[in-house]
Amino acid sequence: MAWTLDDSRPIYLQIEDLIKTNIIAGVYQPGQKLPSVRDLAAEAAVNPNTMQKALSELERSGLVYTQRTSGRFITEDVSKMTELKEQLAREQIQLFLKNMEQLGLSREDIRRLLEKEWKEES
Amino acid sequence: MAWTLDDSRPIYLQIEDLIKTNIIAGVYQPGQKLPSVRDLAAEAAVNPNTMQKALSELERSGLVYTQRTSGRFITEDVSKMTELKEQLAREQIQLFLKNMEQLGLSREDIRRLLEKEWKEES
DNA sequence: ATTATTGTATTAATAAAGTAATACAATAAT
């Protein structure tokens, strides 16, 4: 795993994002056991508490769960994961639309701007 | 003006957003003089420095400008304002697309989800 | 020229966020 951290944002947030992305991308498979907090912390060269914070945040989202003394695991409930992804997507969309409306943009404006952006990206 | 503030976010950010929204919505007209820092602060019942911070942040965006001792004004450069709006929109879009892609969603997925959201909103 | 009004700079105080050190608790492994 890459653990490329900078000081632009809190460490624990960067870690959370990295792991979350890897889970969603399927790098970590459902049911797979994660390394221990201490091992992950060593790997990423951060304080164990920092890693702990990242992981417990991640847990709130339901992507991972803990079994008291045996460790942390990626949720094996695939439908839950799908559901979660959809919920995150919905939140993103609603925030986005709220911001765009605050700029006085109509639905048609938004459609047009998205297509334009995609066209420019190629 | 409404000045409804809560403690969910820093005061100066909430103020910044309120004023920005009003400018973009045309409540404040181009060229219009804003009340003085002290007056605005009294109106919103905040410390003058807090208002000052909100306003100087707003200034960085180019929506308002200062004339040393006569006060602050809404930019009368309408094309600049349009330009700024477009830039803000572009930033929002790029952030949004980045986040959606991180969720593994394709362009077609995004189109579909937006239309769905709009349909549900009515 | 003086005064009142404007924005700004400086500094301090307070609050919140982030990171770290250490001790605890539970249980799987032996």
Place this chain on the structure above:
DNA sequence: ATTATTGTATTACTTTATTAATACAATAAT
């Protein structure tokens, strides 16, 4: 039963962000 490994709680430290008090500087108004 003992030990090693796991996550967690508690506490303290440090840094950053936010708010506030106060003094300064420039100029429009008189």
